[in-house]
Amino acid sequence: MLSRFPHLLYTLRTLRQHPAYTLLNVGGLALALACSLLLYWFVRFHQSFDTDQPQLARICRLVTESHYGGTAYNAGIPTPVGPTLRAEAPWLPVVAMSIGQTDQYVRVLGPVGQPGPKYAEGRTVAFVEPQYFSVLAYRWQAGTAARALRYPFTAVLTRRLARKYFGAANPLGRCLRLNSYLEVMVTGLLDDIPANTDQPYELFISYATLHYYQHSGTTLTTWDGVSSQTHGWVLLPPSGPAAQLAQTLAQTLTALHRRHSPATLPMARYRVLPLADLHFSPEYNPGHYVSHATLGILTSIG
Known part of the structure; x- marks a missing residue:
């Protein structure tokens, strides 16, 4: 049968006579295929960040560009921007604020308040307004x-944190203590967040708590200071092109800043950043971004 395929017969004979050469070629081919697959999955992973959001084309983050003898980029905005926009820009369907907290210690409290285990959380804790969940979609398991x-x-909190803190027990109605200062009750449960998101939060505390919590490092009424952890979110209306609406919103923000804090206006500029661009922005997502150029180079290599 093989005599009908002389080239195949010759190839098999050569491979048998030179096993080291065969191993080198087959191994090299396998390594090349493995590297190509790794590059493909790496590029695909980074291009998929937050693409599961059903309203992705309309979701934007409000960010700040400052000019103090040079140009500086800040992922945050002044805290009064959220309520001011809701009051004075009614054409925006949804405005939401979130304030991330870093290096928090979370202690689990027992059913009658007795101290339980304590956990260190890096970037998973945030104070958020209820409107945050009208901008960004999460799957609710309870509440x-x-x-x-x-x-x-x-x-x-997410299911992952619920399992971490409470095991198989029902987390609803249980209490947590943050940094020995703040006690909160769990009133809702979310599905786990995906790995391909730039929103790392898994423990969401009601924004209204900030009015009573003096250790957050947050000033809720001043336009003069900006923390990179204070994020403003908007859902643009579907009534027009997103780019044009974003430009209008940036102008609105400048006008509001001029009215409320004219002394600092010459040094501040607002930008409206689409969520789809956040993962690729070195200015507003430092330490977590990947550039389009890098992904293009890796794609060409693979």
Whole structure:
């Protein structure tokens, strides 16, 4: 049968006579294929960040560009921007604020308040307004955004943290203590967040708690200071082109800043950054971004 395929017969004979050469070629081919697959999955992973958001084309982050003898980029905005936009820019369907907290210690409290185990959390904790969940989609296992975070000292967490803190027990109604200062009750449960997102939060505390919490390092009324952890979110209306609406919103923000803090206006500029661009922005997502150029080079190599 093989005599009908002389080239195949010759190849098999050569491979048998030179096993080292055969191993080198086959190994090199396998390594090349493995590297190509790794590059493919790396590029695909980074291009998929937050693409599962159903309203991705309309979701934007508000960011700041400052000029103090040079240009500096800040991922945050002044905290009054959120409520001011809601009051004075009613054409925006949804405006939301979130304030991330870093290096928090979370202690689990027992059913009657007795101290339990303590956990160090890096970037998973944030104070958020209920509207945050109207901008960004999460899957709720228990509770709703409108009710779960309506009142101070309430919190929502992901299934991963619920298992970490409470094991198989029902987390609803249980209490947590942050940094020995703040006690919150769990009122909602979310599905775990995906790996391909730039929103690392898994423990969400009601924004209303900030009015009573003096250790957050956050000033809620001043336009003069900007923390990179204070994020403003908007959902653009579907009534027009997103780019044009974003430009209008940036102008609106400048006008509001001029009215509320004219002394600092010459040094501040607002930008409206689409969520789809956040993962690729070195200015507003430092330490977590990947450039389009890098992905293009890796694609050409693979």
